Amino acid sequence: MIHPIVTHPDPRLREASRDVARFDDELARLVDDMFETMHHADGIGLAAVQIGVMWRVAVMQVEDNPQRVLVNPSYESLGEPMSLEEGCLSVPGVRDQTKTRSDRVRVWALDQTGAPYEFEAEDLEAACVQHECDHLDGHLYVDRLSTLRRRRVLKRYEQQRETEA
Numbered sequence: 001m002i003h004p005i006v007t008h009p010d011p012r013l014r015e016a017s018r019d020v021a022r023f024d025d026e027l028a029r030l031v032d033d034m035f036e037t038m039h040h041a042d043g044i045g046l047a048a049v050q051i052g053v054m055w056r057v058a059v060m061q062v063e064d065n066p067q068r069v070l071v072n073p074s075y076e077s078l079g080e081p082m083s084l085e086e087g088c089l090s091v092p093g094v095r096d097q098t099k100t101r102s103d104r105v106r107v108w109a110l111d112q113t114g115a116p117y118e119f120e121a122e123d124l125e126a127a128c129v130q131h132e133c134d135h136l137d138g139h140l141y142v143d144r145l146s147t148l149r150r151r152r153v154l155k156r157y158e159q160q161r162e163t164e165a
């Protein structure tokens, strides 16, 4: 089922999500719905909070990498900071350059059955891991921009929303 995506400035995007404790049909359905919603929106990653579910779950499909289900994920930065044009389905219509994403990360997560696994991600996929983990902590990529850039991109976003309203 495709869900509407929660957009900035919805306060839920600023809350930390809770660890998943039950690996049941409800979680499996959530993961299916998240993939469906993400593909429908042409996204490469989606966190549960973006469809209003406050659990630490994210899904990703970046370039030729496998589909990933990240439940209760954590990561360690292994690489160097990179510059990257970033966007977010919850801040639609604008993008801007972040400069602090690590270009390589090691990720630990559970899958939807509760089985632990780990992998290394690079470049865009590494950035996606960091972006999705930010969502689970109540952060948006715009928080990673300089003050000037953040003001500018949010102003553009608000102007665009006014035009559409």
Ligand SMILES: [Zn+2]
Residues within 6 Å of the ligand: 087, 088, 089, 090, 131, 135
């Ligand atoms: Zn996002």
